[in-house]
Amino acid sequence: MALEIFKTNIATQPQAELLLHLLRERISDGTIYFHLQESAHIYHIQTNREISDIAVAIFTKEGFDCKKL
Secondary structure, three states, X not given: OEEEEEEEOOOOHHHHHHHHHHXXXXXXXXXXXXXXXXXXXXXXXXXXXOOHHHHHHHHHHOOOOEEEO
């Protein structure tokens, strides 16, 4: 499995839960982790395929910044 790491401006747990739900709808074969305690607001997605375009599109559509690290 490949691990992709992203930086986002999600600041609250409810925002993270919303995005987690939306990501899991589109990336059902992956494992997704949010780390809101870190100052950088990082999330990790581990999956068997390239998903960065999908993830960035979901965040952007919901009004959040998202950048692959």
